[in-house]
Amino acid sequence: MHTKDDSLIKPSRSSLLAEANRCVSCGLCLPHCPTYRLTLSEADSPRGRIAMINGVVSQRIPMNARFAEHIDRCLTCRACEVACPNHVAYGRLIDEARDMMAVSLSDLPEEVVVRKKNWFKNLLERVFIDKTKRFDLVRPLIYLFQKVGLQEKLQQASNVKRTKLGLLLSKLPLIRFPFHGWQEIYPAIGRKRGEVALFLGCVARLVDVETNISAIFVLNHLGYTVHVPYAQTCCGALYQHSGRITKAAYLIEQNRKAFAGLNIKVIISTASGCGAHLVESCSQNQMENFSAPIVDINQFLAEQDWSEVKIKALSKKVVVHDPCSMRNVLRSSIYPYRLLAHIPGIELIELAGNSFCCGAAGTYFLDQPEIAESLLNDKMAALAQSAEASYLATTNIGCLLHLASGLRNQGKKVEVLHPVTLLARQIGIQ
Structure with a gap:
């Protein structure tokens, strides 16, 4: 009783x-x-x-x-x-x-069933998420896997199509920059304004290298030397939101040590989900803070002096999606718009229904696929109202993958990318 x-x-x-x-x-x-x-x-x-x-x-x-x-x-x-x-x-x-x-x-029969269903996600976490440097090693292999058509064949196989593996493959975009490696220091270009560090994230190291390369490129052109500590790892958000708080705290401590000792102004995060978790972890009293403030790249760049940087015009319509982490946790959703506004000729449109989640939510799309797809369909319907949009900009890697998969499924040619990627292209990144 x-x-x-x-x-x-x-x-x-x-x-x-x-x-x-x-x-x-x-x-x-x-x-x-x-x-x-x-x-x-x-x-x-x-x-x-x-x-x-x-x-x-x-x-x-x-x-x-x-x-x-x-x-x-x-x-x-x-x-x-x-x-x-x-x-x-x-x-x-x-x-x-x-x-x-x-x-x-842990001892309930129903929970045993659930854990068996989640074995694939748990395996991915143990093999890759905890050891993010492995993503750099496996990236060329997945690139070759895609080039020879094996991803498409595996995705269509009857015994894979309706599994978590099939769902994960449907979110996996074509790998770009497969052989890219990371330096620990990227020197500033021109007049030096200071030094910063970049948090790479985990999944982005596999499927969105372009965003991190673009971030370094833009920061260098603004006069910032960028440090990329080799020992950094996953931020721990995936563990935090699945109830493994101790594991998440351990990863935060590993990252704190990785960024310690650097003479930097800020630690910059390109993924708002990672940034939100790092910021909130720093605000808790049970662990020591990072050696420098954690700042989302959109906010950091939007507040810079751009008078010495030449940006090419872009006469295109760009729809902006606000990730929940940016809007509801960091409360910084205005900064991507301010950043993109530096591009001459650009037309910025806020995606209708931005106050609602897209359904990606970390690994939610794997655990609750029906709800995730329903929310994704809402975003696709909202995007369809923005006729002739060339780009969909979003600041979180999970949202980016989820939204891009929805557009691929509908055969739409709208490119989904991070605001800093679009900005870097207009500055002249090759």
Whole structure:
């Protein structure tokens, strides 16, 4: 029998309960929640999930597979935090709830089934995400795999098509810069303004090398020497949002050590998902801060003096997608527009429905494919309203891959890219 006696609540969960109790169930979050909008189920709303977390921590309701289902459906887009008048830290609540689930549900038969279904994702994390330098080694192999047509054949194979592997292959773009290697220092060009460091990320090292190359190119032309520490690794966001908080903290510490000792102004992140996680990790008291502030590249570049940099005109229509991490966590969604506005002749359009998640959400597209595809379809419909758009710009690697796959499936020729990539092209990157 469950009890409401607070003395039985573990001390490690008392702060979780206190945060959950700050929710006054006003319901202002409901219209902003993507899963509630799709299911119209109170259990799939922020208010409903907080109530369930409160009940589990207070031992009034059991933690079971049904509870896990509704918690796992959350995209962690955190649009609810922006709407919440009481500023409830919903992101922390959902992460810690998943941490509880990882421990408490381990012996349930339903959880055993779920873990078996997730073996492929877990394998990828162990082999690559923890050791991001391996992406540099495997990139040429995947490039050759694609060049000889094996990706397409494997993707169409009947025993692969409807699996997580098939879904992952559908998101994998054509590899560019397959043989690119990273230097530890890229010297400034012209008048030197200072030194910065670049956080490469993990998945981007495989499928979006162009964004990081472009970032270095633009920073160098603005007069910044760029450091790329060899020892850096994954930011840990994928682990944090799946409830493996200890593992995420370990990766943050590894990165803190990798960037220590550099004489730099800032540590720049090109992926807003990585940047948001690094910034929030620095704001927590349980670990030492990085040696320099973490700054999203759009914000850093938008605030620079561009008078000495020549930028070619681009008379094209560019639709801008706001990732949830940029809009709801960093609260910096204005900066990509300000950055792209430096390109003469450009026409910038905000993608309709930008306040809603695209469905990528880290590995969410693998874990909840039906919801992820439904949200992606909404983005494709919104983009169709922007006639004759040449580019779709977004600042997060997961969103970029997800949106690009939707456009490929529809046979659309709109290129999806990071704002800094488009800017680098107009400055003259080869």
